[in-house]
Ligand SMILES: [Zn+2]
């Protein structure tokens with residue numbers, strides 16, 4: 001099969017012909033119909049992810065059709081249309097047994113712990129636990145775009161942030177994660193304040209339902225600006241970018257008993273921001289992480305897509321070919337443009 005392969009971290013990935021994958025006992029092989037390009041792929045390529053063994057095929061936001069099924073798989077057949085969350089649980093460990101596959105102790109992550117979906121085919125382990133059926137009326141590109149940023153934002157807003165109608169919600173950073181969070185929070189009736197450095201992204205945030213925006217490049221204090229807009233601060237705040245500045249702003253703009261959800265990845269020098277613990281205790285704040293979403297929670301998200309409450313297709317930017325994927329991946333550290341690039345030609 002054709003696949004995007006990198007042999008060394010930071011060295012240009014190339015299209016290569018590699019052996020077709022075979023399914024594990026509990027796994028399937030999926031013919032990839034769409035796969036999103038994500039900043040996490042760029043981090044992986046740069047060597048920021050210790051799970052990756054070289055040579056490597058990236059890609060973790062995928063949808064496609066099952067091409068082969070392992071011997072122990074019960075729920076799936078060749079030809080089924082499926083997608084998968086970027087963190088797949090083993091289905092057997094204590095976390096999985098308690099329903100928390102997103103923090104599985106032996107998690108399988110296509111494109112990180114194994115070869116990913118920048119290829120014609122991808123092998124996915126633990127299929128019965130993690131595959132999600134893609135409804136007939138949902139196209140593969142949109143389905144692929146759910147697996148990482150959108151699902152993680154859904155969990156951040158709905159399950160971890162416990163956002164309710166009428167709440168004030170701040171979203172720091174209006175990239176793929178932030179825009180998804182804005183759409184989801186707006187859909188459940190919250191008042192969303194969007195924060196970013198560029199007017200273009202803030203305009204898109206307003207289109208997706210943000211009731212107010214703060215341009216961090218034009219404001220002396222983002223925290224004061226959010227407090228001014230909301231009275232005493234927000235109920236729930238999301239750092240969707242993953243940076244010490246946005247993370248600390250997100251904690252500081254909370255009202256008493258507010259909840260901060262860290263969604264943007266904190267890597268390298270940014271991994272340990274100076275959290276204002278004095279404020280956390282004085283205001284009884286909650287600091288939460290959000291890391292993917294269990295396959296069984298997709299139902300609620302897919303129902304909201306079906307009924308038109310959520311429109312993840314609005315976040316799709318360019319549709320590109322697999323041949324364009326190496327270049328797209330190498331450019332993912334730049335913040336230009338709105339919308340996710342999705343590979344739809346293989
Ligand atoms: Zn991703």
Ligand SMILES: [Zn+2]
Nearest residue numbers: 090093096104
């Ligand atoms: Zn597990």
